[in-house]
Amino acid sequence: MTAPLKKPKRKNPILRTRLPVPPPSARSRVALGMLWGAAQGRLELQVCRDCATVQYPPREVCRRCLSDRLDWKPQSGEGELVAETLIRHSLELYFRERAPWRAGLVRLPGDVTVVAHVHADVPRPAARVRVRAHLDRAGQAVLVALPEKDTPNMADDRIMREMTCDPKFRKVLVTDGKTAVGQALVKALVAAGAEPVWVGNAEPWKNFPGFEEITKIPQVSLLSLDVTDQRSVREIAGEIAGRVDIVINNCEVHRTYGISQRYGTDAARAEMDVNYFGLLRLAQEFGPALRARGADGTNSAVAWVNLLSIYALSNYPPHGTFSASKAAAHSLAQCLRAEMRPTGVRVVNVYPGPIDDEWNQLLLPPKIAPAALANAIVGALKSGVEDVYPGDIAQDWLARWRDNPKALEVEAANP
Amino acid sequence: MSATLMQLASELAGGRIRVVDLTQTLSPDFPTITLPPEMGQAWPFRIEEISRYDDRGPASYWNNVSFSEHTGTHFDAPIHWISGRDLPNNAVDTIPPEHFVGPAAVIDCSAESKADPDFLLSVDFVKKWEAKHSKIAPRAWVLMRTDWSKHIDPVAYQNFDETGQHTPGPDPEVVQFLVKERDVIGFGTETIGTDAGQAFHLNPPYPCHYYMHGAGRYGLQCLTNLDQLPAQGAVIFAAPLKIKRGSGSPLRVLALVPAGAK
Amino acid sequence: MTRKRQGYDDIVVTAPVTIPYARFSIRGAHWWIGRALGTLVKDSGIAKDAIDGFCVSSFTLAPDTAIGLSEHLGLTTRWLDFVPLGGNCGVVGLRRAARAVQSGDANVVACVAGDTNHVDSFRQGTANFSRFARDAAYPIGAGGPNASFAYLTDYYMRVYGAEPADFGKMCVAQRENALKTPHALFKKPLTLEEYLASRMISDPIRLFDCVMPCAGAEGFLVMRREVAEEHGLKYSRVLATIERHNAFKGDPVQFRGGWVLDRDELYGQAGVTPADIDFVQTYDDYPVINMLQFEDLGFCAKGEAPAFVRANTLTYNGSFPFNTSGGQLSVGQAGAAGGMLGLVETIRQLTGQTLGGKVPNARLGLVCGFGMINYDRGLSTGAAILAAA
Secondary structure, eight states: OOOOOOOOOOOOTTSOOOOOOOOOOOOOTTTTHHHHHHHHTOOEEEEETTTOOEESSOOSSOTTTOOSOEEEEEOOOEEEEEEEEEEOSOSSHHHHHTOSEEEEEEEETTTEEEEEEEOTTSOSSSEEEEEEEEEOTTSOEEEEEEESSOOTTGGGSHHHHHHOOOOTTOOEEESOOSSHHHHHHHHHHHHTTOOOEEEEOOSTTOOOTTHHHHHTSTTEEEEOOOTTOHHHHHHHHHHHTTTOSEEEEOOOOOOOOOSTTSOSSHHHHHHHHHHTHHHHHHHHHHHHHHHHTTTSSTTOOOEEEEEOOGGGTSOOGGGHHHHHHHHHHHHHHHHHHHHHGGGTOEEEEEOOSOBSSGGGTTSOSOOBOHHHHHHHHHHHHHHTOSEEOOSHHHHHHHHHHHHOHHHHHHHHHOO | OOHHHHHHHHHHHTTSEEEEEOBOOOOTTSOOOOOOTTSOOOOOOEEEEEEEEETTEEEEEEEEEEOOTTSSSEEEOGGGSGGGTTSTTOSTTTSOGGGGEEEEEEEEOHHHHHHOTTOEEOHHHHHHHHHHHOOOOTTOEEEEEOOGGGOOSHHHHHOEETTEEOOOEEOHHHHHHHHHTTOOSEEEESSSSSSOTTGGGSSSSSHHIIIIIHTTOEEEESBOOGGGSOSSOEEEEEOOOOOTTOSEEEOOEEEEEETTOO | OOOOOOOOTTEEEEEEEEEEEESSOSSOHHHHHHHHHHHHHHHHOOOGGGOOEEEEEOSSOTTOOHHHHHHHHTOOOSEEEEOOOGGGHHHHHHHHHHHHHHHTSOSOEEEEEEEOOOTTHHHHHHHTSOHHIIIIITTTTOOHHHHHHHHHHHHHHHHHOOOHHHHHHHHHHHHHHHTTOTTOSOOSOOOHHHHHHSOEEEETEEGGGSOOBOEEEEEEEEEEHHHHHHTTOOEEEEEEEEEEESOOTTOSSOOSOTHHHHHHHHHHHHTOOGGGOOEEEOOOSSHHHHHHHHHHTTSSOTTOHHHHHHHSOOSTTSSSOBSTTOHHHHHOBOGGGHHHHHHHHHHHHHHTOOSSOOOTTOOEEEEEEEEEESSSSEEEEEEEEEEEO
């Protein structure tokens, strides 16, 4: 049984920090097909449309009938561990540093044998397991065999700490702690075991309802962080970036204008200055320290969360300039993900539909409650996913976008 | 040659006339007026390096800055308010430059403002002040000294609660009095606006803007060091940037005072 | 109805050559292969220009294959092949060369397998071994073949009850054989106690279950008997051969190899039974695969190899001589040359040109090939039965 994770001791300041090295990251293009599902927390394997044969490893044509009509489909992952090993000597630095490492062969439905990481709580073969697709520290999809049923402290297993961005015992920065979402995030993070939680408090003279309560939480530390002010970001980063394990950038300006409803660029500029340039400033100032600490022990730097919007994928014209600013942030977040990739820090992009707040007042439900969004974000950190589409609208828009983006363009313009 | 000017130069050089800087430093930390979120917002002061003796420019240090016309210590021109929009020479580039130099009457309301952040300057208060310090001269600046600039913490400076901002300013009657009965050139404050924090609820709303600019007069706000000026006798220079059809601008406000006056 | 396969008439193998192994080498694979070809020429007395067929195997020849090597070595041929089958390259190379000579497409074929070994060669080769390995096996622990064979060993131990001491007995016997082999990289004797006490590499694989990757080359010549006699060369006759690839693809874990499907034909073609075989050279990376070969080539039933091992002495002069020069486990694995090591040793035993221990009255030898863990199982299997002249 996995022992519960102990709160790590303070870092010894005279020792050199272990630098991040990634696990093997080369994949063929077709193997990257597993990444779409894994990034959202789903196990998907190829299934032949013509003869229904399940394929693994990923391939170009069906291993039975040679058809090229292979579709990635969700799998149950319920299988049997048939053989295992404990790798004590690995060829790669990543596993060498983390030896010994448990791995095994699992037989899955559809008559496929998969090579998987094996959780410590899985019994010796033959044993029933649940196989999940997780992202490893190279950001690639890998298979992990978990015990058939959840075990106590399951998330504290060494392999799971490497696959996930669990906030337990980690130090988190929430860039805007004042909005309803920000406040809900702070509470959810504290409940998940994060400490300290630095909370950005730009424009301190603006007091939002509920914020007073947040300032009283013992794990919370207020910062006068203003993401529109380069000097502010630089100073705050200078003070704390070396300690931050998770950055949650939830600063946003949201107005409800397209192009013709509001003359001038000031509202759109305010949106861009926070939603896009704010991310750029934060990434420039906090990025280097996080990257250097990607392998720094139990509470390593592990994640950068961006609160985007489902409208980043396809513009919602009534909130057109807001959508555009989120699209810009989405693109930049992809750039950030590429820059963070070699160091194992996961960039988690969150694409909610309309949040149940004052700017979406006129939209009919379903809207995602701030607390639900906060829980989705903390849940994403715990499960190690990197693309999050929380709530009904987000899921609906995502499905429509994947199915036919041109149709969504029309549907978004005529809600 | 003007003997007065020569004497001025010589007294300045000799330190017998002091220059007092009435200007707050322009920095990103200094608060800017906050309007309801649906309104257009004035940009706070922001500064980003172009280069700093580095690969972006090895030999130089310089910055790009951004701000609104009404950020930091700034000047309001009549065109800034609806009541002054049609007046001649009402923008910063068309105001006659001789209007930028003038005497200042500094009215000390610091004790009253300390006791009550919503303190409103009244005709009565001005008349009592004039009894001690003599009548306000025509074309003088009236500066309302509240010592509000000593609130370094932006939260205290803005002083918001759920009902809005609470900072001192003039009541509607005194503004009209200063314009009609005293022919002042403009009104200056240490707070974020020439009007009181709760002036939206006065009649008319924002009476200082309404009546001053409506009469082609000017405003100065976010001043500091008014406590170093004598009640009468200082001469101030307040020349805004020459922005084409500009409604105002941050500026350097300087006061000449006799040394030893305070 | 399947056509009966053609026999091997008078096809013989001669001139067993080994270029002594080195743990690391700064030279390229071209040097090792070139030296093997040079030694084949010198030992056989057949001029290089008379060698008109060339079959090459190597993992470290890139960016060259056989054709680049032809120009590098100044070799003009009318038959050329590159056999990228790792541990099965000896048997398969022999099969290709034999048919070429038999049909008249070539007169004398040189079969050579050789590899260099730089400090990072093994990791580089393993990380990029195959698309499936790179996509779906290597990222899980980067254990390389140690991990891959550990899965097979773990499964076999669980299902068939093999004990560590059973594997150890084979390793100890092979080490005893190797002590007589001059170019073996392992020089010290090995006891069962030492084997059992050795550290785990990838449980249940221990240190002494693992080969030592190194640089080296192995080679031989294939020709008609009359050509061998013309040059006064000692030869061994090819009686039968088989090969099979990607057999039993539905098996969840590999516990048998393609030999099962073709062994009856192998013995049938040779006109012998397993009992007639005087020695066996198995592909021994790792010991568990020896057990699969004992079973799948008919020496015992499936799952009976542990009992078979316990019941026999396995040294070159024992009741069941196998890997008589020490096998890869004690001699070293020089990349693809590991796939020819057994065949070259078979030729030595059958022509009386042994470097080390001699199997008494060796008339018939069986050599097996196994290789290419593309993902989770060795895909390529083969075997050949050779006879003394």
